[in-house]
Amino acid sequence: MIKVGWLGTGVLGAAIVKRLLECGLEVVVYNRTVEKARELEAFGAQVATSPREVAATCEILFLCVKGEAAAESLLFDEDQGVTAAGRRGICVVDTSTVSPDFAVSLHERLRQADLHYLEAPVSGGREGALKGTMGMVIAGEQSAVDAARPVLDRFTAKLHYVGAPGKAQLIKVLNNLAESINLLAASEVIAIGLKAGIDLSTLHTALSSMRGYSTYMGVLFERMLAPSDTVSTSLAVRLKDLGLAHSVADQYDVSIPMGALAQQLFKLAAQQQDPEVDQTKCVQLLLEQ
Ligand SMILES: NC(=O)c1ccc[n+]([C@@H]2O[C@H](COP(=O)([O-])OP(=O)(O)OC[C@H]3O[C@@H](n4cnc5c(N)ncnc54)[C@H](OP(=O)(O)O)[C@@H]3O)[C@@H](O)[C@H]2O)c1
Numbered sequence: 001m002i003k004v005g006w007l008g009t010g011v012l013g014a015a016i017v018k019r020l021l022e023c024g025l026e027v028v029v030y031n032r033t034v035e036k037a038r039e040l041e042a043f044g045a046q047v048a049t050s051p052r053e054v055a056a057t058c059e060i061l062f063l064c065v066k067g068e069a070a071a072e073s074l075l076f077d078e079d080q081g082v083t084a085a086g087r088r089g090i091c092v093v094d095t096s097t098v099s100p101d102f103a104v105s106l107h108e109r110l111r112q113a114d115l116h117y118l119e120a121p122v123s124g125g126r127e128g129a130l131k132g133t134m135g136m137v138i139a140g141e142q143s144a145v146d147a148a149r150p151v152l153d154r155f156t157a158k159l160h161y162v163g164a165p166g167k168a169q170l171i172k173v174l175n176n177l178a179e180s181i182n183l184l185a186a187s188e189v190i191a192i193g194l195k196a197g198i199d200l201s202t203l204h205t206a207l208s209s210m211r212g213y214s215t216y217m218g219v220l221f222e223r224m225l226a227p228s229d230t231v232s233t234s235l236a237v238r239l240k241d242l243g244l245a246h247s248v249a250d251q252y253d254v255s256i257p258m259g260a261l262a263q264q265l266f267k268l269a270a271q272q273q274d275p276e277v278d279q280t281k282c283v284q285l286l287l288e289q
Pocket of ligand 1: 007008009010011012013031032033034036064065066067069070071073074095096098122123124125126232233234237241
């Protein structure tokens with residue numbers, strides 16, 4: 001049986017780990033806040049006390065964290081990080097969304113430590129992870145991708161290999177910019193429809209047969225038709241990704257007025273509510289006018 005290591009059991013990490021356990025894989029988890037890792041024991045996960053311990057026992061280990069400081073400490077902490085285990089040839093698959101430049105630096109630094117690094121950002125949210133239907137863009141050595149496939153195939157339905165380091169994250173940052181703008185556009189449309197007296201279900205059925213519909217309009221309708229406090233993607237993660245989109249746009253000297261507006265609106269939503277609520281709560285800004 002494949003023994004998988006998993007670092008970072010926040011919203012997304014926990015959902016993918018549950019999926020892997022359901023598929024019968026053995027999974028060893030580590031999370032900075034240990035309670036979140038322990039919640040996975042009930043599903044069959046083993047809990048480790050450090051990333052170093054995970055690296056000492058697993059041939060393949062995944063990273064799913066928010067922010068580059070998190071990756072720095074989990075991978076490179078001198079005492080407790082992955083590299084402190086001193087293993088050679090094991091593979092680190094990074095499902096986090098980070099800047100393309102940071103991904104390039106991780107390829108290089110992990111290569112120097114004799115570890116394989118796969119830059120493997122995903123899309124599909126908590127629901128896609130639980131169903132095993134995530135999309136993934138992946139960069140790194142083809143042989144490492146082939147070796148990781150038996151695990152990747154358990155939680156992804158579509159995998160796009162793009163060779164060069166940094167390219168997978170660049171595409172993912174662009175995807176997330178599009179998601180952000182689409183979600184706000186859908187919020188405007190639904191707010192007007194509801195104020196005009198059209199019920200949500202009619203609006204959904206009619207719009208879903210038309211070309212103005214988007215995947216993210218679907219995400220919003222789904223949440224509004226079956227309200228829930230479960231977080232799939234937080235406003236905080238959305239804002240982190242919009243920050244990455246701005247850095248990339250600056251780097252290529254492209255002006256992103258819609259991205260700038262999206263950033264301000266998500267910031268307002270996070271201030272009015274809570275950065276840790278689900279991103280779809282941004283619709284309240286429009287509904288409560
Ligand atoms: N949610 C989604 O739909 C989705 C989809 C695609 C990609 N992603 C990407 O996946 C990653 C995780 O997202 P998420 O939604 O799971 O976020 P989340 O629920 O906020 O979880 C964040 C994770 O990062 C850890 N972390 C943050 N700062 C840390 C630090 N300084 N040191 C160690 N660990 C740290 C957290 O540990 P604690 O629990 O200790 O805070 C937690 O495990 C992000 O890069 C996000 O962009 C998310």
